Amino acid sequence: MTTPSLDQAESQVASPLVQTATSAPAESPLPTAAPTPAHKPVRRPWAQRLAWAVVFTGTAIASALGGGLLATTTPLPSWLSSDSSQPLDLGELWQSGFRYRVTRPVNIVLMGIDEVRTADQSEPDDLLAGRTDTLLLARINPEAGKLSLLSIPRDTRVEIPGEGTAKINHANLVGGPEAVAETIQANLGPVPIDRYVRVSTGAFKELVDLVGGVQVYVPRRMVYTDHSQGLYIDLQAGWQTLNGDQAEQFARFRGDAQGDIGRVQRQQMLLKALRERLTNPRIIPRLPQIIRVMLRYVDTNLSLEEVLALATFSLELDSDSLQMVMLPGRFSETGEYAASYWILDEAASQQVMNDFFGLDTVALLSNSNARAVSQLRIAVQNASEDADVAREVARRLRQQGFENVYVVADWPGTTRQTQVIAQRGDIHSAGVVTSVLGLGAVVADSTGNIESDLTIRVGQDWSSAATGTQ
Template sequence: MRRLTVPVLVVLAGLVALGAPAVPALTRYGALPRAAGRPVTVLLAGVTPRYQENAAVWPWPVAPEDFTFLTDTLVLAQFWPGGRVNLLSLPRDTWVNLAGYGWGKINGANVKGGPELLVKVVQDLTGVPVDAYVLLSLNAVRALTDAVGGVTLDVPRRMKYDDNAGKLHIDLQPGRQRLRGPQAEGFLRFRKDNLGDLGRVQRQQLYLTALVNRVKNPLNWWRLPAMVGALDRNTRTNLTRAQVGALLGAALGGLQVNTATLPGSFGDGGTWVADHPALHALVREQFRDPNDPRFLTVAVVNAGAPDGSARRLRARLEGLGYQQVVISNGPRAGGPTTVSGKAAAAVQRDMGYGRVTREAGLPGADVTVRLGSDTKAP
């Protein structure tokens, strides 16, 4: 027994050391893998650092991260229960309508209205409901890359760039190689090529594919606690435990990654202007869940509810990611709230009240909600 005690204690100490980095994240988000009924869509946004411009030293030091600055990287990631992952990269210079602030580049949405505005802008642009967001600091790439033991990918060309003010020094030779944290950061941030932001998007996709391949390798699973810890220290998110469980369930299905870039063309001032017909075709093909009621047209009729109830329900459903909620006219009538049409049960669950019926819906609507006397006034 004495001979066994020391080896057992050493093994236990090793296991504790390996698992320790993941403890804070597990405390907040720990969940068992589960098979979700629909895909989970997450907006991934890499936030650039602020610099203390009033500091007495040069180069200016980086200010403490508060995740409120410009977004350098934007990826819409949709995780399907079977393990399929669709990634849509959004160039940082995409020209969009920033609700309440006018037109501007999409990378300014987080500065003006935080992640809530950023999510709304992406939803309005793509028509894809976003379930959660993950904001990543500049250090996330370095920390996560080192946590997985580096990533192997092909550097397409010579990359040499020095920015003393931004403390960015890139020196990469072309060819297939293993990149550590600082090198991976340089690979992703390099912009001095003929493709500009599109070149960065392509490299982001190469990096994410290489990272997923490292995570999928069973020989690297012992690194998972370090990966979780690296993400937890360098992210801000509104993911719920249920959503984390669904993401873990998708990962256990074996991740198969598909990448795409927002269709479009260059506009004035180096902006990227979306090709909306091509984007809608891409969304229909890759990102639309036929069982997700948020893609359907929902007509709301106030049949016997307090004044303003239809507007309040529309706002509530839009807050849940519904894309097409319209208020329609109809005859006043007594009785409770009814929901009819395609996926009526799912809409009723999101409403939290009413009963599903088979009565005819309004023309052009997938789902018709007739608000009745059981609708509570605010």
């Protein structure tokens, strides 16, 4: 990865990534600011006065569980230091900060880092030197108004440049953010990695407690103990408002057959729940406390101008603009390797990189390895008040020639609109299925049935369409 040094990046007055409301768009592409090879984070003076923009995109901290959407920050007014109790003047902050705009698509690697258990809590460097518990590749696309997130399971089997074969969560431990970026490029293709954000796992628990907990659906009783990792999990089934410790338990639970992939799904569920809490106006009085939490736990090489531009972009997003997919692959077979891995599906992964990350140079799926839509595994899930609707939809699909259709457990609660969920990023096939059904929305999300290629979550609109009512 050929990039300018961090010193060079810091000397730039304004990054080519952004423009102010009165400036012309930058003509040159954004130079990648290379993370330092060592583990030590680079902390800018402005980062010592971290601000509140951590609030929107569901923000950054899904650390212990999940990496995070964007640990974005803004500078506080000069009269407010990081330890000040004076309330934030959000009107002044808005007028002074949010005039910056993202000018082109940008890729950012987001890492939730396991705390090193022997770390001195007063030393942030140690808190960010461990393995990645969560790894996300984010693409901010201002032209399309989209934020795409690719979840890369921590157990993904990869080649780490200079280290050999290992799980991808090992890359930060051996080489910091630079090794993580190089590993992604070596295994998923030469996608530009423009910036990085690292968040220590301690941030998530504190943030959840600060916002009053998050509401999620626990599908079944979760009881699990792992003395080596200090995990003691005991959660009841059903809708729950989880505190910080419970939310971490929910994210890190591994006592089922879904393993690491189940963790990815639960992380994204928590991420969405956290975003709902953070975007509630009642959170505003707690922003100074949130800022102080982030001061302890976040490391990034984003410049001030870039952070402000990302903040503005994030505030303009709606729920339909967020796409969350998981790296396609499979669980390794028993005895296939000495350790258990997530084995990436190279052809499907190339398609995801092309569709969501603009990697035009990758080889697209050929006729020899692309399955017909009719052969895809399609899970059907009831999310309506009609108990028979999932079986009805499955029967309809089989009549239309779909060969691998099966019904899974109902979704908790109901949804108005049917969704065809492309958890592996295959939005083209999802579109074909919606056309066959005659209704439904294509959703890029990782919460579908793990064993399927597509999940149809049948909403109330199916029964309405069948009876001719609205």
